[in-house]
Amino acid sequence: MEKGKLGSAIRQARIANNLTQEVLAEIVGITPTHLKHIESEHRKPSIDVLFALASSLHFSLDSLFLAEEPSAEREQYYKEIYLLLHDCSTKELRALLAAARELTKQS
Incomplete structure (x- = not known):
């Protein structure tokens, strides 16, 4: 490291x-x-x-x-997403997780 x-x-x-x-x-x-x-x-x-x-x-x-090592741009996305997730309910987190799983299947 x-x-x-x-x-x-x-x-x-x-x-x-x-x-x-x-x-x-x-x-x-x-x-x-x-x-x-x-x-x-x-x-x-x-x-x-x-x-x-x-x-x-x-x-x-x-x-x-x-x-x-993530790029500075990716790192900023990670930080922003992380901060936004703190305000989500459990139901919203489940929906976001399902959406993220679907998005990564298409890659």
Whole structure:
């Protein structure tokens, strides 16, 4: 994995979830200083902390390790879609998921 990618992904996900470092650190069970060092890549998280961060921030570790680097334009689409999904009801999410599955079948 490219240096800085993990810390950057954690920071972006934290901001997208409207969490401060202090709040996220409390959720995960680490100190805010430790989280700051993880985001700045001065420290690497343990496996347990990494999974707790991914779970708390709702992001896939697979996307960090396996996916190719998305373009800036694609990344902006991801962010916008992610923010819009937070306002959807369960019924709306089901409909969007079905639509997305249909769209990807045509690719």
